[in-house]
Amino acid sequence: MPELPEVETVANGVNERVRGLRIESVWLSFKPQTFKTPAAEMLELLEGRRIERVRRVGKHIVFDLEDGDLEDGRRPHSEPGNDGKLQWIVHLGMTGRLLVSEPEVPVPTHTHAVLRLSSGRELRFVDARRFGRLAIHRVADEGEGFQGPGQEPLSISVQDFVRLFRGRRLAIKLALLNQSLLHGVGNIYADESLFRAEIRPRRMAGRLRRAELERLHVSIQSVLREAIALGGSSVSDYVDAAGVAGFFQLEHKVYMRTGQPCLVCGTAIRKVVMGGRSTHYCPQCQH
DNA sequence: ATACCGACCTGTCAGC
DNA sequence: TGCTGACAGGTCGGTA
Numbered sequence: 001m002p003e004l005p006e007v008e009t010v011a012n013g014v015n016e017r018v019r020g021l022r023i024e025s026v027w028l029s030f031k032p033q034t035f036k037t038p039a040a041e042m043l044e045l046l047e048g049r050r051i052e053r054v055r056r057v058g059k060h061i062v063f064d065l066e067d068g069d070l071e072d073g074r075r076p077h078s079e080p081g082n083d084g085k086l087q088w089i090v091h092l093g094m095t096g097r098l099l100v101s102e103p104e105v106p107v108p109t110h111t112h113a114v115l116r117l118s119s120g121r122e123l124r125f126v127d128a129r130r131f132g133r134l135a136i137h138r139v140a141d142e143g144e145g146f147q148g149p150g151q152e153p154l155s156i157s158v159q160d161f162v163r164l165f166r167g168r169r170l171a172i173k174l175a176l177l178n179q180s181l182l183h184g185v186g187n188i189y190a191d192e193s194l195f196r197a198e199i200r201p202r203r204m205a206g207r208l209r210r211a212e213l214e215r216l217h218v219s220i221q222s223v224l225r226e227a228i229a230l231g232g233s234s235v236s237d238y239v240d241a242a243g244v245a246g247f248f249q250l251e252h253k254v255y256m257r258t259g260q261p262c263l264v265c266g267t268a269i270r271k272v273v274m275g276g277r278s279t280h281y282c283p284q285c286q287h
Numbered sequence: 288a289t290a291c292c293g294a295c296c297t298g299t300c301a302g303c
Numbered sequence: 304t305g306c307t308g309a310c311a312g313g314t315c316g317g318t319a
Contacts, residue, residue, distance in 0.1 A: 002312055003312060091314090092312090093314080094312055095297075095298085127297095130295075131296070170289060170290080186313070187313085232312095237298085237311095275290080275291080276291080278311085
């Protein structure tokens with residue numbers, strides 16, 4: 001499902017609804033693949049913590065956690081050797097959702113985590129295909145916390161962006177999907193950015209001219225910012241923390257428009273497969 | 288370093 | 304109506 005704009009929308013929505021709340025109790029599905037940190041350990045570490053805030057890093061949602069106070073003022077997790085700061089890391093995979101719901105709302109099928117919060121509401125992680133992942137990240141002393149694998153597309157400078165692709169002997173489309181270079185761009189926004197920058201997806205990353213990379217840098221940032229402003233793209237089932245769909249799919253110029261006329265020149269949009277992913281482009285506008 | 292493939296999963300939709 | 308196959312926003316690991 002989700003790329004940077006969708007993850008950002010979810011993270012912001014969840015943050016507004018859960019920031020400052022205490023995690024009173026936790027239920028987990030114990031499906032092993034979902035839990036990068038073993039579920040029993042995660043359960044133990046989450047219960048009683050307070051959620052300081054929720055934000056996006058790449059395609060990951062990061063919950064900064066604090067020790068939660070018990071009624072008698074003791075701190076349940078401050079035993080020796082267990083006092084580092086923790087983060088709860090959520091990756092939505094293809095179909096993952098984070099929903100903040102009233103407890104009366106029936107729990108959807110494929111729910112893998114339920115956090116009962118001090119507001120009385122529940123934070124639910126629902127993921128039909130189970131490509132999503134949950135983990136606890138322990139913040140090293142004086143560390144910055146979870147950083148993600150690559151650089152942030154919204155804040156990377158042109159110089160760093162250009163440097164990222166220097167000497168890379170792979171197609172620019174595949175380079176954009178490589179999360180250890182830039183993190184957050186997925187299949188939709190790779191195609192849409194390349195269209196805006198008028199670059200063919202098969203062009204070799206290391207052979208792009210500086211002017212082309214500069215166009216791509218601008219295109220990626222503008223596409224992502226516009227998509228965030230519209231709440232992301234809802235192609236089939238993506239929804240935000242309140243269960244509301246996004247609208248950026250209405251702005252797609254090439255993604256899922258195979259055979260339809262290019263909105264700039266009228267040429268039929270072409271679809272090819274690259275790295276096992278559908279890739280859409282205009283053979284006239286993109287060079 | 289890169290390319291390509293299958294694997295991991297369920298749901299949906301087109302075609303027969 | 305029901306079955307089959309293709310495909311879907313993502314990543315990982317193996318083998319060239």
